[in-house]
Amino acid sequence: MxxxxxxxxxxxxxxxxxxxxxxxxxxxxxxxxxxxxxxxxxxxxxxxxxxxxxxxxxxxxxxxxxxxxxxxxxxxxxxxxxxxxxxxxxxxxxxxxxxxxxxxxxxxxxxxxxxxxxxxxxxxxxxxxxxxxxxxxxxxxxxxxxxxxxxxxxxTDVDGEMVKHNRKLNKLSTITAYMKDNYARDLSLDSLSQTFGYSPTYLSRMFQKYARMNYKTYLDNLRLEHAYKDLVNTEQAIGEIAIQNGFPNSKSFSKVFQKKYGMLPSEFRKEHNT
Known part of the structure; x- marks a missing residue:
């Protein structure tokens, strides 16, 4: 084919x-x-x-x-x-x-x-x-x-816990959809909690229990996906990529990137371009 x-x-x-x-x-x-x-x-x-x-x-x-x-x-x-x-x-x-x-x-x-x-x-x-x-x-x-x-x-034989998990993720999906549209903006746990009418503690627990990761990790990964594409597909400066994808500075971006990929963004770009 x-x-x-x-x-x-x-x-x-x-x-x-x-x-x-x-x-x-x-x-x-x-x-x-x-x-x-x-x-x-x-x-x-x-x-x-x-x-x-x-x-x-x-x-x-x-x-x-x-x-x-x-x-x-x-x-x-x-x-x-x-x-x-x-x-x-x-x-x-x-x-x-x-x-x-x-x-x-x-x-x-x-x-x-x-x-x-x-x-x-x-x-x-x-x-x-x-x-x-x-x-x-x-x-x-x-x-x-x-x-x-x-x-x-x-x-056809599904347990109640699976149905409950599905219901909670439906609610969480509304929040993560908002995060995907606004990942480059300031998205603190407090501000997001106010937007959706939850307490920060409750929202944090929802992420941990039903998304199986904490709120900060989800947000960092979301921003990292976009930054990764910019790193591979553009020649923009690393600091510029960091800022436009919601990281406060290049240092915080590099820290998250290195934790995920085992190297700094500059090292990754050099290796990718050789």
């Missing part, structure tokens, strides 16, 4: 998003995050490393990772890869919720995995070519994929 190098982000023509993973060129890290949609990463070439709820998974070609709604995950892409990502709105599965708008999919080695990979590859190829009637064909393949998910991968 031949793949386009263009990232595809469909809007109105199909009821989900399908695109080539942005970390396809390697040397890429997506920090811990979560979202409402169901996400599938189908790896066709190269390798990917996932952390889902603190567990590590290494993907090889022909394998996919299924990430549930509000499942905390991070992705490491050290080398070039060809990965197709599907983001499926949670409402797609509305008829199959267990309780409190909750649905959970397991993913272990199954006979259907090969069929899922073929479906995703065919969907992408059909969509990329955009021949007459492509939307109909892609949607028919998509609903076959949904059928496999709800009949072969869905777990």
């Amino acid at each position: 031949e793949y386009s190098h263009e990232i595809i982000m469909p809007n109105d023509d199909i009821p989900f998003k399908m695109f080539v993973f942005e970390g396809r060129n390697g040397n890429y890290m997506r920090e811990k995050h979560w979202h409402r949609s169901i996400e599938i990463f189908a790896l066709f070439e190269g390798e990917l490393e996932f952390y889902v709820n603190e567990l590590r998974y290494s993907l090889k070609p022909g394998e996919f990772m299924l990430v549930n709604s509000n499942e905390i995950h991070s992705i490491h892409s050290p080398k070039k890869n060809m990965t197709i990502v599907l983001q499926i709105p949670l409402a797609t599965f509305e008829k199959y919720y267990t309780e409190e708008r909750f649905i959970y999919f397991s993913h272990s080695s199954r006979l259907q995995d090969e069929e899922v990979m073929k479906l995703i590859g065919d969907m992408y190829e059909t969509y990329a070519k955009k021949k007459c009637g492509y939307e109909l064909k892609v949607q028919s393949q998509f609903y076959m994929l949904i059928y496999l998910m709800v009949t072969k991968y869905r777990e």
Whole structure:
């Protein structure tokens, strides 16, 4: 199969998003995050490393990772890869919720995995070519994929703690969405608590218990993601990158960067450019 190098982000023509993973060129890290949609990463070439709820998974070609709604995950892409990502709105599965708008999919080695990979590859190829009637064909393949998910991968016996965790992350998602839009501004725990009507102590505990990291770490990682891209893709001064991404100065940026990557931003940039 031949793949386009263009990232595809469909809007109105199909009821989900399908695109080539942005970390396809390697040397890429997506920090811990979560979202409402169901996400599938189908790896066709190269390798990917996932952390889902603190567990590590290494993907090889022909394998996919299924990430549930509000499942905390991070992705490491050290080398070039060809990965197709599907983001499926949670409402797609509305008829199959267990309780409190909750649905959970397991993913272990199954006979259907090969069929899922073929479906995703065919969907992408059909969509990329955009021949007459492509939307109909892609949607028919998509609903076959949904059928496999709800009949072969869905777990109907879920415990109450998992449902509670999902509910709390829904509330936390409103806060983190605000943080993502305002990461470059002053976002102290006190100011954020006032914005959303929580006490700083309660908000801090929410992050620690349900996001499994403290508030400061989440904010630093969010800023670091943007700063990392600027460091790799621009020739801006390190101090300028620090300030425009919410760090108070280059020293604080360097401290966070070194803790995460084991070297200073200047050392990383020099190594990356050689």
